[in-house]
Amino acid sequence: MPMYDYKCLDCGKESLIALTLKDHEAKNATCPHCGSKRLEQIITSFMAKTTKKS
Template sequence: MPVYEYHCDKCRREVEITQSISEHGKGAVACPKCGSTALRPLVSSFFTQTSRKS
């Protein structure tokens, strides 16, 4: 499953969340650290192209 990177406004840190594509499409995502849904996706083609392979 793909890993998405978000910035949590509550933790003020970046978190990685593994989501299925269908889950990602729904936009229902919560911070794994604090449970906040105040997450902003880090949309960066740079990251997706250079991130480590899973």
């Protein structure tokens, strides 16, 4: 399940939240600290690991 970084617009805390793609698209994330649904996604870099060598 993908992990997304969010910042809560109510309490100001940042959280790493696991969401299905469907929940992420529907914006069904909830702040684990205060329970708010007012979250803003933080864009971060990522790294993909594959088994094939190019």
